[in-house]
Amino acid sequence: MLFTSGAFLVGLPILCIVYFVIPQRFRWMLLLAASYGFYACSGLENLLFILTTTISTYLLTCAMERIADQRKETLAANKSVWSRDEKKAYKEQMQKKRFWLLVCCLLLNFGILAVLKYGAFTLRNINSIAGWFGQGDVFAVPQLLLPMGISFYTFQTMGYAIDVYWEKYACEKNPARLALFVSFFPQLIQGPISRYDQLAQGLFAGNGFQAGRVLFGTQRILWGYLKKMVLADRILPAVTTLISDPAQYDGVYAFIGILYYTLNLYADFTGGIDITIGIGQVLGIPMAENFERPFFSKNITEYWRRWHITLGTWFKDYLFYPISVCAPMLNLSKWSRKTLGKTIGKYVPVYAATLIVWFTTGLWHGAAWNFIVWGLMNAVIILISERLTPLYDRFHKRFAWSNTHAYGGFQALRTTLLMGCLRMFDCYRDVPLTFRMFGSMFTKGNFSVLWDGSLLELSLSVSDYIVLAVGMVLLFVASMLGRKGSVRQRILEKSPVLSCAMTVALFLIVLIFGAYGIGYDSSQFIYNQF
Amino acid sequence: MSETMETILSILKDLHEDVDFENCTTLIDDEILDSFDIITVITEISNEFDVKIPADRIVPENFNSAAALAALVESLEED
Numbered sequence: 001m002l003f004t005s006g007a008f009l010v011g012l013p014i015l016c017i018v019y020f021v022i023p024q025r026f027r028w029m030l031l032l033a034a035s036y037g038f039y040a041c042s043g044l045e046n047l048l049f050i051l052t053t054t055i056s057t058y059l060l061t062c063a064m065e066r067i068a069d070q071r072k073e074t075l076a077a078n079k080s081v082w083s084r085d086e087k088k089a090y091k092e093q094m095q096k097k098r099f100w101l102l103v104c105c106l107l108l109n110f111g112i113l114a115v116l117k118y119g120a121f122t123l124r125n126i127n128s129i130a131g132w133f134g135q136g137d138v139f140a141v142p143q144l145l146l147p148m149g150i151s152f153y154t155f156q157t158m159g160y161a162i163d164v165y166w167e168k169y170a171c172e173k174n175p176a177r178l179a180l181f182v183s184f185f186p187q188l189i190q191g192p193i194s195r196y197d198q199l200a201q202g203l204f205a206g207n208g209f210q211a212g213r214v215l216f217g218t219q220r221i222l223w224g225y226l227k228k229m230v231l232a233d234r235i236l237p238a239v240t241t242l243i244s245d246p247a248q249y250d251g252v253y254a255f256i257g258i259l260y261y262t263l264n265l266y267a268d269f270t271g272g273i274d275i276t277i278g279i280g281q282v283l284g285i286p287m288a289e290n291f292e293r294p295f296f297s298k299n300i301t302e303y304w305r306r307w308h309i310t311l312g313t314w315f316k317d318y319l320f321y322p323i324s325v326c327a328p329m330l331n332l333s334k335w336s337r338k339t340l341g342k343t344i345g346k347y348v349p350v351y352a353a354t355l356i357v358w359f360t361t362g363l364w365h366g367a368a369w370n371f372i373v374w375g376l377m378n379a380v381i382i383l384i385s386e387r388l389t390p391l392y393d394r395f396h397k398r399f400a401w402s403n404t405h406a407y408g409g410f411q412a413l414r415t416t417l418l419m420g421c422l423r424m425f426d427c428y429r430d431v432p433l434t435f436r437m438f439g440s441m442f443t444k445g446n447f448s449v450l451w452d453g454s455l456l457e458l459s460l461s462v463s464d465y466i467v468l469a470v471g472m473v474l475l476f477v478a479s480m481l482g483r484k485g486s487v488r489q490r491i492l493e494k495s496p497v498l499s500c501a502m503t504v505a506l507f508l509i510v511l512i513f514g515a516y517g518i519g520y521d522s523s524q525f526i527y528n529q530f
Numbered sequence: 531m532s533e534t535m536e537t538i539l540s541i542l543k544d545l546h547e548d549v550d551f552e553n554c555t556t557l558i559d560d561e562i563l564d565s566f567d568i569i570t571v572i573t574e575i576s577n578e579f580d581v582k583i584p585a586d587r588i589v590p591e592n593f594n595s596a597a598a599l600a601a602l603v604e605s606l607e608e609d
Contacts, residue, residue: 088609166586301564316565322585324569330582333573350569386566 003189003275004229007041016282020209027206031180031283038185039148046147049116053109054179057157060105061164061171064098068167102165106158113154116144121367149188151364155314157182160196162318169197177204184285186276190269192290192310199287207284215499216488217281222506223478224274229514231471232268236515237459239264243427246437251444254437256455258420261427263472266295269308293479298411300381303419311364315357324353355379365426370434374425381418467513534579535600541574542596551596558590568593575599581606 002008015034019027040047071094075087082090123139130138160181164171172178180203181196207213242249242257249257273290280287294307304312323329329349337345355376362375385392396402421438428434449455456462481487492499542551545567549557557563563571571593572583581603592602 168586317585317588320565321569321588325572325576325583325585325588327582330573330576334577337577346570346573349573350566353569354566 003272004225008038012279016214019283024206024208028177028180028204031184031203032176035180035183035185035188039183039188042148043145045145049112049147049150050153050183051179052112053154053157054182055175056108057105057161057182058172058175058178060101061161062173064101064164065171067094067098067101070094098165102161105161109154109158113150116146116150118363118367119144149190152191152193153182153188155311155364156187156191156193159193159314159318163196172196172200180204186279187287190272190276191308192273192276192288193314194288194310199285202280202283202285202287205284210284212492213284214282215492215503217278217283219488219499219503219506220278220281221275222278222503222510224271224276224278225510225514226471226506227267227271227274227475229271229510231468231475232264232271234464234471234515235260235264235267235460235468239427241458246428246433250437250440251446252441252449253446254424255441256449256458257427257437258417258424261423262416262420263468265423265426267471267475293482295416296412296479296483297415298408299385299415300378300418301385303415304378304382311361315361319360320353320357323356324349329353351383354383358382368429370425370429370431373431373434374422377422377425381422471513532600534603535596537578538575538596538599538603541571541578542599544574545570555595555597558594563593571599575603579603579607 011034015030019030022030036047039050071091074090075082078087120141120143123141126139127137127141130136163169172181177200181194181199184194184199184203187194239257239260242253242260246254270291277287277289288310290309292306292309294303297303297306329352332352333345333349336348339345340348358375358379359372360375361378362372365371365374401407424434424438425431428437455465460468478487481490488499491502539551542549546562549562551557554560554562568588572588576582583602583606587602587606592598
């Protein structure tokens, strides 16, 4: 079910009304029923996978906690009897048991994800390698079912399992409550990837109706629909046209494609997240922010701290740090210091961990080489810019004008274009073709398409361009104002009437300027496919 | 100043010469140390001391100051 589907648009207000009417203690149960209903709409068979993840995580995390409780009791009982070494040995023994339970949980759930999402990709690559040696296909490549949002809910649930292993908080004793955390419908499609300790409180509090919160939530939802339906869906046909025929649309067209796709992806993804967080706000369930004006970033490292924040922090906390401090990595560090010298040697584990994380980030986005190359290219640029930091610092100290707002604007534009170029791997989905299209931007020289009316033949009319331009100005102004705190809060404080008028205006804008008409079928959210 | 603290300060100074590590208590909050620095600090600590910092101890409160890092190392040595 799409956020833009009729069933969702009718069902959501009904759900909210029922949520506020029923007794507080039943509210989370209603959300669980709604979440499973929402998920069942994507295919009843998908429920099997989400249930497997929920039940296996529930059983294994509870078992981890039982061992931790047993450890605490035994240590307390033998506090004055056991020596320090005996206590240490016992702790290690119990921790090892907990560790293997965690490994089972991770293997099972990431295993499901790996088989369904990467099985066919792996088999195709094995067949290709066999082909190089003159062999035919070794394996038949099956068409496997890919349940909606499996990457998102698997990552979220495994983050919970690791946190319980690390004893950050107690495990959830009620399987139905854990099921709601795994399946909470607004975030199933494209995140944000929540942490249990942050989401649970709002999820199970059953907060009642509060006019201000409902107003803010509704405004955020409408703002999300504006981004998705007025901007993302309007520019999508042009993006599709440009990508579908690279032979015709190269050179300046490829550059235009970068700009169009940047707007398309930003409006689509942030719009979806606005709708998600807005629904949470209406229901009194605070959710983690996933964006912080990413295109205002001065460099790519900052960009990745501000774009898809919850995925970035997931990788940092559960992959980057653990692999950076694991025994093989520390041994690699010692070896590299010995053989390469202290200065170079100390960077080896950091760089190795960064490359592994970005390889995985690429793979997370899709089972294809273009995503892997995209991830690794990000890593290479981040590492180069890390090495050049002292040079940049000297540059900023030497030239005062490099600290002005104008230079900051240049840096933001540079980051936007750089990220747009990297996203070409995402657009064309073919590594050699992407490099060819990138090269054509500098060699083709078909600049005349900018003024000879060719841009009006990309499935966009003059009125489309006007709507897009006004929409982009609106996004820019909202982003600028948002730097000083909540725009909605300030408007409400100034005048409640103005705040209500803004809500109506947002609704009318979506209604009038949304990209739909007779036979319109809104496009799937881009991040849903990841 | 303890020997642990001196070693920690020397590791940190190696990363950023111009930061007042003896008094700064917002190394993570003010983004003075990034994730690269954190990993470098951890590997340096594992080389200098007989401890291994587990991933679950990599939290801002343990890395916000040299004193917090020294306390972390001392608590791991005691474990």
